[in-house]
Amino acid sequence: MRLKILDSTLREGEQQLGVRFHSQDKIHLLHLLEEFQVDIVEVGHPGISAEDEQVCKEVATAARSVETLMHARAISEEVQAVSRAGADWIGVWASINPVSLTAKFGNKSPAQIKDRVAYAIEEAKKLGLQVRFTIEDASRTSWEDLFYLGKAAVEAGADRISLADTIGIWTPSECGEIVKRAVGEIHSDIEVHLHNDLGLATANALAAMDAGASVIDTSILGIGERTGIVDLLQLAVILKEKQGFQHFPLERIPELSHAVQWTTGFRPDHLRPIVGKNAFTHTSRYHVQAVQKEAHTYEMFPPELVGRKRKVIGERPPIASPVLSTALRVGSPFEKGASELKYHRNGPGNRWVLMDHRVDSRSTLYAIQRTFDDNEPENHVDRHTHDCDSVFVFWGDHADGTGLTCCVQMEKEEMVVHSPASIFIPAGIEHAYYYVSGKGTYTNIVLAPEYNQSLRS
Structure with missing residues (x-):
């Protein structure tokens, strides 16, 4: 059986701190995932609220080629919500280890949980849904309990059993051993949902594949609860380079990465494999x-x-003053033309460097301010893109901040902007600005200490 990739960005991703997707953003990401050739997309948990059910329904309706799956606890109301929302698959989940029975199920017995699971699966099958049953916290559950609950789910009609390393404690050898035993004794397709708390999620995924798992759960950039799960983008490259998989259009990786960064505000560090700034x-x-x-x-x-x-980069950075010192330092802004920057010309007015690595070697940002005084209009900045976020601030010379007019370009849009105005420029977005008329200041803050090194070539 061919290995399948289930992507959980739209469901697991919403368990990352501060993330909640608009339905239109979910649909956009769904289509990107379809184009990336994943097999199943987990779109959400409709039983949480009427709002979540509506979002899930909109996303499922928008699916063009991929199968959709929605989460549900093993209770009738949530099974019905998945059916109403139009999913192809339902992901029922439960757990029966001691900590789960105490903390989440009011000290019910394993037999009571088994009966609840069987009823939910049987109801889902009657509604025409394919069923994945997940044993939550499988990595802290005895084999006897895993077999007991997994076998009961299969007998009730589950099409696939998922083993979840819910708190990310498996090592590859432990993961491989349990998956191999599940494949051999539960007699079902085995899926794995692997958290990354020890940084082993991807290694565990490879071990699970070798042991016979047929479905691996992923998310774009590995986003998810706490430290996330298996990164789809890393796994896709590994599968191509090490397993000979040819169907993922890997050249689309920056597009997927950027879409998730933009919608979530999450920025992977520079050392992140494949997508990190320093990777190549x-x-x-x-x-x-x-x-x-x-x-x-x-x-x-x-x-x-x-x-x-x-x-x-052929030049080594010079040794500057110590950067580990927390002593108060007062930097000295300096006047400097913009021609030192790629895509910039000196332009109208006076430009001051307020902060960068030259003002304080400890700086992690770049800030300039340009003053205008009824100069001649001039287009002095070409379109360019940063690999970090940046901000434009326009402030006129009147007491209320009015008095300055500039033009800002972002992607295909162009807008005349009257001060006071602030504009956020997300990483990866092509942009530029130019002076039109009036008096005031333009401030640009770029979240990188060296401007030219933050540019995407």
Whole structure:
């Protein structure tokens, strides 16, 4: 049986701190996932509220080719909610280890939980749903209890059993051992849902595959509760490079990454494999020399495979003042033309560098302020893109901040902006601005200490 990828960005992703997707954003992400050739998309938990049910229904209706799955506790009301929302699959879940029985099920017995699960599965099958049954907290559940509950679910009609490492404690050998035993003794397709609390989620996924698991749960960038789950983008590359999978369009990875970063506000660190800023950056003198002659000397695969570009930086940074000091430092802003920046010309008015690595070597941001005084209009900035967020602030010379007019461009939009105005520029969005008329100041804050190094080439 071919390995299937279930993506849970739209459900598990909403368990990440501060994340709640609008239905239209879920639909946009759903279509990106379809184009990326995942097999199943988990769209939400309609039983939470009427609002969630409506969102799930809209998303399921928008599906073009992928199968959809929705979460449900093992109770009739939530099974009915999944049916009304139009899912292809229902994901019923329960657990029977001692901590779950005490904390979540009011000290009910394993037999009572088993009966509840069987009833929910039978009801779902009558409604025409395919059923995945998840044993929550499987990694802290004895084999005897796993077998007891899993076998009961299969006998009630479950089409697949999922083993969830809910708190992320499995090692690859432990995960592989349990999955192999489940495949051999429960006699069902086995899915795994693996959390990343020890940083082992992807390694556990590979062990589960080797042990016979037929479905792996993922999310874009691995977003999810606490430290998240298996990263779809990393796993897709591993499957191509190590397992010969050819159907994922890996060049679409930046698009998927950017969409989730934009909708969630989550920014993966620079060292993140595949999508991190530094993933294809070479700075060591000897590495640079080798890469310029033969790129694969220090690259497993060309960055173009995953929609990225190689960055070679030949100069080492100078040793500056100590950065671990927390002592109060007062920097000195300095006047500097914008021609030091790529895509910029000096332009009208006077430009001051308020903060960057030159003002304080500890700085993690760049801030400039340009003053205008009834200058001639001039288009002095070309469109460009940063790999970090930035902000424009326009403030006129009147007491209420009015008095300055500029034009801002973002992607395909262009708008005349009258001060006072603040504009957030998300990472990855092409943008520019230019002065039109009036007096006042333009402030630009970029969340990187060196402007040119924050640019996407």
